[in-house]
Amino acid sequence: MSSNVYGIDLGTCNLKVFCKATGKVLNEKNTIAIINKNQLYAYGDAAYAMYEKAPEHINVTFPVVNGVIADFNNVQNMIFDFIERGSKGKTKGAEYVVAVPTDITEVEKKAFYDMFYKSKVKPKNVQLVEKPIADAVGLGLDVNEPTGVMVVDIGADTTEISVISLGGLVLSDLLHFGGKRIDESIMSYIRHEFNLVIGQKTASVLKENLASGLPGREETMVIVGRDLVSGLPVEMEISAATVYEAIKDNLESICTSIKMILEKTPPELAKDIIHSGIYITGGGSQIKDLDELFTNITNIKVNRCEEPEESVVRGLMAIVSEEKYKHLTFTMKTRIIK
Numbered sequence: 001m002s003s004n005v006y007g008i009d010l011g012t013c014n015l016k017v018f019c020k021a022t023g024k025v026l027n028e029k030n031t032i033a034i035i036n037k038n039q040l041y042a043y044g045d046a047a048y049a050m051y052e053k054a055p056e057h058i059n060v061t062f063p064v065v066n067g068v069i070a071d072f073n074n075v076q077n078m079i080f081d082f083i084e085r086g087s088k089g090k091t092k093g094a095e096y097v098v099a100v101p102t103d104i105t106e107v108e109k110k111a112f113y114d115m116f117y118k119s120k121v122k123p124k125n126v127q128l129v130e131k132p133i134a135d136a137v138g139l140g141l142d143v144n145e146p147t148g149v150m151v152v153d154i155g156a157d158t159t160e161i162s163v164i165s166l167g168g169l170v171l172s173d174l175l176h177f178g179g180k181r182i183d184e185s186i187m188s189y190i191r192h193e194f195n196l197v198i199g200q201k202t203a204s205v206l207k208e209n210l211a212s213g214l215p216g217r218e219e220t221m222v223i224v225g226r227d228l229v230s231g232l233p234v235e236m237e238i239s240a241a242t243v244y245e246a247i248k249d250n251l252e253s254i255c256t257s258i259k260m261i262l263e264k265t266p267p268e269l270a271k272d273i274i275h276s277g278i279y280i281t282g283g284g285s286q287i288k289d290l291d292e293l294f295t296n297i298t299n300i301k302v303n304r305c306e307e308p309e310e311s312v313v314r315g316l317m318a319i320v321s322e323e324k325y326k327h328l329t330f331t332m333k334t335r336i337i338k
């Protein structure tokens, strides 16, 4: 295989591309800014900088919603420009391996395939991989073994809980919420408790700095919002205890799903999971003390990973580079015949 290979994870919050030639991951916000109804004005981190700040004629959106591509043409333009700009590599005639969510329809999966296959870059090859499988490989787990592993990926719009063995998904539960819903919970709690309106970016910063899976943290942070009564911008100190109260129901929902999957897991695989522990990944897994919370409710140790936003793309690269993982890829044609 040539080195002109790209692994793509089109997340609902972040677009991640692994470039084999440089060995680097490009990671930017999966955001587009549109003007004149349909013209791409900016994308990635540059478009995100405009989010919640743009005048009316610039429409800033996240073009992947619940794992499904909502604006095909602009996402396609963004991806190839992003790769060419970031990796200085050749997109023409390259090989692409793309992660796809498991619970979307075949038509929606085909959109991920066509994004590369039917593009101006005329790819040499396009392969797809189920996202949770790529995730597990990216975490360094040998998914070919007859050993059960449990991976919990807390993304932006989705939280996916999967049990994998022998290269396949044995059980999975996809919750249609993740970090973005947690941000919304923080926004609405602060509005309700303090009559203070804050933006999603501020909520996200509060989450990254103060959110925790267990109560009792003492940090605080000063933020700026708009007072609902006076209508004026004000500064307010927000505590970790407030953020915990805002998000505890969201975390409880994830706990319930983890327990539900564990209850359904066949006993021999459950034995493996108890032995190796639960693996948590995805940007949302960085919430402090989340590992302790999950351990408390399951009595199973929890493993965190480095660079959790990148485990899917790193897995994609391992899958196309190692002969033993080649069977984990599929194309849309082989998929339909199956």
Ligand SMILES: Nc1ncnc2c1ncn2[C@@H]1O[C@H](COP(=O)(O)OP(=O)(O)OP(=O)(O)O)[C@@H](O)[C@H]1O
Pocket: 010, 011, 012, 013, 014, 015, 067, 154, 155, 156, 157, 158, 159, 178, 179, 180, 204, 207, 208, 209, 211, 281, 282, 283, 284, 285, 286, 287, 288, 308, 309
């Ligand atoms: N330190 C942090 N603490 C808590 N959450 C964080 C932290 N850093 C990033 N996040 C959250 O992680 C999410 C992005 O993670 P990730 O890149 O894994 O999602 P995604 O792959 O784009 O989404 P999905 O998998 O649902 O399509 C965002 O909601 C972001 O706010």
Ligand SMILES: [Mg+2]
Pocket: 011, 012, 153, 155, 156, 282, 312
């Ligand atoms: Mg993701």
